[in-house]
Amino acid sequence: MTSVSGKGVQVVGTRPIRHDGMDKVTGRALYGADIQLPGLLYGKVLRSPHAHARIKSIDTSRAEALPGVRAIITAQDMPDITERIGELGETMYNLSYLKENVLASRKVLYKGHAVAAVAATSPHIAEEALALIRVEYEPLPPVMNVKEAMTKGAPLLHEDLVTDELGKNGTQPSNVAKHFRFQKGDVEKGFQQADVIVERELQTATVHQGYLEPQNATALWGADGNVTVWCSTQGAFMTREQVYQLLDLSEAKVKVVPMEIGGGFGGKISAYLEPVAALLSRKTGRPVKVVMSRSEVFEGTGPTPAAHIKVKMGANRAGRITGAEISLYYEAGAFPGSAVQAGAMCAFACYNLENAQVDGYDVVVNKPKSAAYRAPGATQAALAVETVIDELCERIGMDPLEFRLVNGVKEGDRRVDGPAYRRIGYLEVVKATREHPHYSAPLGGPNRGRGVATGFWFNAGGPSSCYLSVNADGTVGMVEGSTDIGGSRVAVAMQAAEVLGIPAEAVKPVVADTDSVGYTSVTGGSSVAFKTGLAAYEAAQDVKRQMVERAARIWEKPVEEVESANGVFHLKSDPELKMTFKDLAARLLTTGGPITGRASVNARGAGPGFAAHIVDVEVDPETGKTQVLRYTTVQDVGRAIHPSYVEGQMQGGAAQGVGWALNEEYVYNKQGDMTNSTFLDYRMPTSLDLPMIDTVIVEVPNPTHPYGVRGVGEVPIVPPPAAIANAIYGAIGIRMTTLPMSPGKVLEALQAKGKRQR
Amino acid sequence: MLERLRVQTLVNGEEIEFLCEPRQSLLEALRDILKLTGTKEGCNDGNCGACSVILNGRLVDSCLVLAAEVQGATVETVEGLAGPTGLHPLQQSFLEQAALQCGICTPGFLMAAKALLDREPHPSEARVRLWLAGNLCRCTGYDKIVRAVLDAADKMEVARP
Ligand code: FES
Ligand code: FES
Numbered sequence: 001m002t003s004v005s006g007k008g009v010q011v012v013g014t015r016p017i018r019h020d021g022m023d024k025v026t027g028r029a030l031y032g033a034d035i036q037l038p039g040l041l042y043g044k045v046l047r048s049p050h051a052h053a054r055i056k057s058i059d060t061s062r063a064e065a066l067p068g069v070r071a072i073i074t075a076q077d078m079p080d081i082t083e084r085i086g087e088l089g090e091t092m093y094n095l096s097y098l099k100e101n102v103l104a105s106r107k108v109l110y111k112g113h114a115v116a117a118v119a120a121t122s123p124h125i126a127e128e129a130l131a132l133i134r135v136e137y138e139p140l141p142p143v144m145n146v147k148e149a150m151t152k153g154a155p156l157l158h159e160d161l162v163t164d165e166l167g168k169n170g171t172q173p174s175n176v177a178k179h180f181r182f183q184k185g186d187v188e189k190g191f192q193q194a195d196v197i198v199e200r201e202l203q204t205a206t207v208h209q210g211y212l213e214p215q216n217a218t219a220l221w222g223a224d225g226n227v228t229v230w231c232s233t234q235g236a237f238m239t240r241e242q243v244y245q246l247l248d249l250s251e252a253k254v255k256v257v258p259m260e261i262g263g264g265f266g267g268k269i270s271a272y273l274e275p276v277a278a279l280l281s282r283k284t285g286r287p288v289k290v291v292m293s294r295s296e297v298f299e300g301t302g303p304t305p306a307a308h309i310k311v312k313m314g315a316n317r318a319g320r321i322t323g324a325e326i327s328l329y330y331e332a333g334a335f336p337g338s339a340v341q342a343g344a345m346c347a348f349a350c351y352n353l354e355n356a357q358v359d360g361y362d363v364v365v366n367k368p369k370s371a372a373y374r375a376p377g378a379t380q381a382a383l384a385v386e387t388v389i390d391e392l393c394e395r396i397g398m399d400p401l402e403f404r405l406v407n408g409v410k411e412g413d414r415r416v417d418g419p420a421y422r423r424i425g426y427l428e429v430v431k432a433t434r435e436h437p438h439y440s441a442p443l444g445g446p447n448r449g450r451g452v453a454t455g456f457w458f459n460a461g462g463p464s465s466c467y468l469s470v471n472a473d474g475t476v477g478m479v480e481g482s483t484d485i486g487g488s489r490v491a492v493a494m495q496a497a498e499v500l501g502i503p504a505e506a507v508k509p510v511v512a513d514t515d516s517v518g519y520t521s522v523t524g525g526s527s528v529a530f531k532t533g534l535a536a537y538e539a540a541q542d543v544k545r546q547m548v549e550r551a552a553r554i555w556e557k558p559v560e561e562v563e564s565a566n567g568v569f570h571l572k573s574d575p576e577l578k579m580t581f582k583d584l585a586a587r588l589l590t591t592g593g594p595i596t597g598r599a600s601v602n603a604r605g606a607g608p609g610f611a612a613h614i615v616d617v618e619v620d621p622e623t624g625k626t627q628v629l630r631y632t633t634v635q636d637v638g639r640a641i642h643p644s645y646v647e648g649q650m651q652g653g654a655a656q657g658v659g660w661a662l663n664e665e666y667v668y669n670k671q672g673d674m675t676n677s678t679f680l681d682y683r684m685p686t687s688l689d690l691p692m693i694d695t696v697i698v699e700v701p702n703p704t705h706p707y708g709v710r711g712v713g714e715v716p717i718v719p720p721p722a723a724i725a726n727a728i729y730g731a732i733g734i735r736m737t738t739l740p741m742s743p744g745k746v747l748e749a750l751q752a753k754g755k756r757q758r
Numbered sequence: 759m760l761e762r763l764r765v766q767t768l769v770n771g772e773e774i775e776f777l778c779e780p781r782q783s784l785l786e787a788l789r790d791i792l793k794l795t796g797t798k799e800g801c802n803d804g805n806c807g808a809c810s811v812i813l814n815g816r817l818v819d820s821c822l823v824l825a826a827e828v829q830g831a832t833v834e835t836v837e838g839l840a841g842p843t844g845l846h847p848l849q850q851s852f853l854e855q856a857a858l859q860c861g862i863c864t865p866g867f868l869m870a871a872k873a874l875l876d877r878e879p880h881p882s883e884a885r886v887r888l889w890l891a892g893n894l895c896r897c898t899g900y901d902k903i904v905r906a907v908l909d910a911a912d913k914m915e916v917a918r919p
Contacts (some may be wrong), residue, residue, distance in 0.1 A: 024861035025849040027796015027836035031862060034795035124781060210896045212800040212808055213862045262798070262862025263896050294801040428829045486859035486897060644856035648898055652859060655899030679805035679894060687887040687900040 005750050010566060011497045015644045016504040018490040024260075032216035033258040033291045038048055040218075041070055042282050043290035044126035045273070046116040046133050047236035047300060051366040051672025056133060058116060059408040063132035068125035069284035072133070073276070074116045075105035079248040081307065086241065093270065097234045097335040099246055101369050102275050106273060108137070109157055109334035111673050112299025114272075119280040119288045136632025142366035142672035146308050146329040149175035149363050155546035157334060157364045167581035177336030178362040182344060182417040185667040190323020190355030194314025196395045198388045203667030204380045204721070205737040206306040206331065209373045210684050212657070214297045218289040219277035222548050227254045227278050232261035234268045234483055235522030240514045242271040247278060257513040258483050266372025267302055269522055271328030298677035303666060304372020305330040305338040307380035313388050319398045324348055327359040328381060333370040338362050342458075343377025345417045346718070349456035350404070350426060350610065352413040366672050372524065374653060375457040375714035379660065383739065385451035386722030391735065392682070400452050400726075401434045401612075408454075425636030425700030426610040430454065433612040437458020438632040447619050448629065449730020454612045459711030460525025461603030465518030466535035466541050468496060468507075468597040471516060472589065474582030476500065476543070480532050481520025486652075486713070487645035488528040494641050495707065499540035499569025502581050518600045526711030529641055530702075531603035537706050546595045554579075554591055607702030607710035611635040613654060613719040617722055617727040624747030626662055626728060627652050632694040637711030638702040649712045659685045659721025665740050689736040767828045769794070770838025784818075785809045787825035788835060789835060791834040796836040800894065807893030810866035810873075811835050817873035818893075836865035839872065844853050847913040848872060848906070859862035859897035866893050871907045 023029035060072045084095040104113050116133055120126035143149040143157070156173050163170040164178040191197060216233040227249065233239040236256040244254040261268060280288040285702045292300065308329040314322050315753050330340035344360040347569045393400045408427050414420045433439060433452065443450060467479040478493055493507040500507075518530065544564060551569040552559045561572050570578035589594055616630040633650045640646040663683040665675045676682050702710025725736050762777040769777070769792065776791050785802070786793045800808035802821045809820040812834040841847045848871050851857070858864045867890060874881055874889040881889070886907045887900070895903060 015856070018856070020861075021853040021858070022845075024838050024858055024864055025836075025845065025868065027794070027865050029861060030795070031798070033799065034789075036793060036795075124779070211860070211862075212806060212894060212896050213798070213860070214800070260862075261860060262800075263860040265896075291799075294803065294806075487856065556889050642856075644902070646860070648856055648859055648902060651899035651901045653899075654896045656896065678803055679801045680803070684894055684896065685899075686892075686894065687890040687904065690900055692904070693899050693901045 010643050011494045011504050011634045017556045018487050019509055020489055029260045031262050035218050035230050036645055037284045041119040041286050041288045042123040042126050043119045044130055046130045048113040050137055050139050051111045052140040053108050053137035056138055057136045059134040063129040066129050066354050068121040068445055071119045071280050074278045075103040077279050077532045105355050110366050113505055117276045119284050144668055144672050146363045149365050164712050175364045180360050182358040185355035186414045187323045187325050187355045187357045187653045191314045193322040195317045197314040199312040199721045200388055202309045202737045205305045207660050207664045208303045209265040209267035211263030214292040215272050216291040216417050217273035217277040219281045220287040221278055221282040225602045230257045230259055234524055236514050237519050238522045241276050253516050261483055264485055270371055274371045285504055295677040299674055304373035305370045309384040311384040311388050312568050315392045319403050321499040323355040325357040329361045329576040333367045335369045336362055338370050339377030343381040346378035346456050347381035348416050350454050351407045352409050356416045358416055374717040378718045382455050382718045383721045387725045390726040401430055404430045416556045423703055424608050425698055427701050428698050429610045429634050429636050433634045438614050447731050449615050449727040451723040451726030452614050453719035453722035455715050457609050457715035459606040459609050460527040461531045461606040461665045462521035463602045464520045464531040464535040465600040466539040468539045470585050470595045472586050474585040475506045478507050479512045479517050481517040482532040483523040484530045485523055491529045491641040492532045492536045496536040496540040526713040530606055530709045530711050535599045535601045539597040542597030565616040605704030607638050609710050609715040611715045613723045614746045615723045615727050619731045624743035633694040636698040636700050637712045638700050639708035640697050646712050647695040650695045650716045653683055653716025654693050654720055657717045661721035663740050763826045765829050767771035768832045778887055780809050781832040782825045783821050791916040798862055801855050808863055810869040812873050817870055836868055848910040851906040855902050856905035857902040863895040885919045
């Protein structure tokens with residue numbers, strides 16, 4: 001890795017061993033499914049075998065009679081609730097849709113839609129009981145993509161859904177939930193000024209976040225009406241909010257205990273099993289654990305939207321983009337609310353455009369309700385824009401990175417949807433990419449190609465809380481509310497350690513439940529190192545202030561006389577008189593009592609993140625298989641608190657993007673059944689599919705964070721599909737416009753090209 | 759209540775006896791009966807490697823082995839990797855190389871890597887990638903995992919008399 005490292009810091013930028021690492025390499029860390037409680041029952045969910053059907057009746061009597069079965073619930077057991085829209089990390093949720101998604105009452109809208117649940121003394125008995133529940137369905141024709149869904153007379157998923165058409169409600173029911181538009185300048189005029197125009201239509205498949213740990217929830221509904229939920233969630237407070245609203249309880253009746261979480265990527269924000277486990281527990285008076293199988297994860301939890309995209313861009317001979325327009329049609333899944341809005345804001349976010357128009361359509365189809373997936377919505381849009389730019393560059397004979405330096409955004413430029421950028425590092429990223437030896441290295445063989453692409457993600461902040469307590473041995477306990485999915489405990493602890501002038505290892509982080517720490521928004525939006533880092537920084541300042549006061553009291557001097565630097569307190573007038581943090585910590589109890597610090601923040605001003613990727617591929621002309629030979633990721637992270645975990649995010653995002661580009665997709669049959677709901681058939685990248693992934697950390701500090709943090713996690717998934725499509729073009733001269741670019745599709749394209757040439 | 763089978767086995771060097779149903783997998787026995795939850799479930803059909811353990815010296819997916827099959831066998835799980843003197847070099851390298859993010863795949867990777875190093879103390883990068891191909895990791899892109907295994911092999915080489 002290459003890095004421009006910061007000065008004046010001791011802890012930030014170093015690579016200490018993560019605090020939770022020991023438990024995680026010894027198998028002691030407790031993830032959601034690992035919880036054991038006295039009297040535990042096991043729950044299983046019955047799911048729809050149809051992609052679209054009306055539920056006529058549900059008969060649970062035979063299942064109830066099975067020995068070992070303790071309770072069965074259906075949608076009838078869910079309380080009536082009032083309509084409400086809430087925020088769900090990076091997307092929104094509508095409470096009544098969420099309720100229907102948790103347990104269907106009238107209609108099932110996708111294969112895998114939950115209709116009932118059983119609690120029994122063993123998971124096997126619960127599964128047997130599912131087979132005894134009789135549901136009578138009236139099957140309806142499914143709509144499986146936006147084209148079908150938008151056809152006149154298409155079967156309707158929701159009879160009461162009308163289109164929000166540019167802010168006005170339509171009069172006829174429709175599968176299109178929303179059509180919105182962003183505009184800047186005059187796009188027609190822009191196309192008239194172009195010397196070259198490229199127009200393309202692209203299609204991406206439904207793909208899943210693919211976290212290794214299936215969804216799980218364990219709940220205990222106490223006799224006093226208090227509900228405790230243990231689960232793997234990206235945000236305990238967000239889960240609490242959904243659970244108390246769905247169960248029509250007051251907020252304080254629900255406590256959510258976040259267990260260790262085995263990956264999320266945006267998919268573990270929405271509630272699925274938590275309300276089900278709670279209702280089963282209420283019926284049985286015992287704790288109930290529900291864990292999904294892998295097929296349930298594929299068929300019953302949020303994938304990311306498949307997208308149909310039309311894009312048109314024009315440029316002049318000097319390489320300046322003169323006009324750009326894009327229409328994004330995203331599959332929301334069974335209920336409205338795809339990531340199309342974010343996708344629309346990201347589409348042209350890397351470029352300073354005078355004339356542009358972006359149209360977004362949110363379309364319901366008979367697939368699972370889509371959920372956030374790492375930079376939700378941005379990757380699909382980037383595939384379209386970044387491949388068309390590659391084609392423009394080819395047509396005007398310009399180096400693609402040069403083109404991006406001409407058109408790229410900098411401070412003061414405005415996105416098409418309005419906001420102006422503060423200090424950002426897009427141009428720095430592109431320059432670092434151009435200078436990387438990978439960009440000019442020989443390809444070294446036939447059927448090989450190199451592609452580049454860039455990407456944008458907003459990054460987020462939000463509310464977060466942190467408490468610190470000083471121990472007599474000079475260590476500091478730290479309580480935070482941010483679920484740690486990829487090493488954020490250490491990145492947050494390091495920021496407190498930096499302020500206090502103590503080693504990272506001396507801060508001991510704990511992720512607490514919703515009763516034990518202040519409100520903290522989800523681990524999403526690449527926000528934790530930024531917002532909870534800020535909370536830890538402020539809490540540490542609080543501790544430091546009190547430590548200075550205490551030193552002053554001990555020395556019987558005014559507070560202004562005491563200075564602290566790098567964990568040492570000393571007197572201005574007599575620098576010989578000093579105490580280390582540890583010395584002072586040992587004396588707290590006898591000089592006035594313990595010291596704790598706290599901070600709750602609403603972190604604003606997250607710094608946008610930009611990335612550029614270079615990829616080399618080789619396409620096998622016999623099989624159509626694309627092998628990734630070399631991969632380099634370049635990214636502005638603001639400031640890398642713990643570079644190893646920053647690199648890890650860049651590498652992991654790139655790997656997911658490679659899977660999205662080359663293999664992954666939900667394969668459906670005519671009836672709307674997913675036919676590949678196992679890891680064997682839903683082929684995610686393995687260690688054999690990837691090379692080492694080189695990382696270049698660029699640091700253009702975010703002015704709104706004390707150490708310059710921007711956020712890291714999401715933008716690395718944005719460039720890969722486009723970069724790989726561009727590389728495939730370099731290898732075989734074919735512009736692939738459909739994801740995944742699987743061997744079959746590439747082979748077909750090769751054969752079609754061969755025919756044309758003959 | 760189904761008839762239960764009595765199974766005697768050696769788990770992490772300790773003689774253990776448990777009762778299980780004929781339909782229960784080794785993974786279930788480890789997690790639900792013996793409460794050794796370090797071994798994880800990612801798919802329950804042999805396609806993710808999160809449940810990897812070493813059975814009589816061979817790397818297996820414990821979700822594909824019936825619990826009753828381990829009668830008289832030797833089972834090694836992640837819980838047995840660290841000794842009283844400290845972590846196994848693989849565990850140490852995983853920590854130092856930041857080879858885990860969420861960590862749910864880590865026990866499986868550690869056992870797969872141990873099975874490899876038990877057999878081939880000096881594997882090449884290609885051999886490591888081949889041996890780990892049965893273990894999915896969705897967080898890391900494998901780069902740091904492969905490096906950690908190579909690093910552990912080096913550490914063990916230095917430590918050998
Ligand atoms: S749980 Fe055994 S291989 Fe996935
Ligand atoms: S670290 Fe999360 S799956 Fe490997």
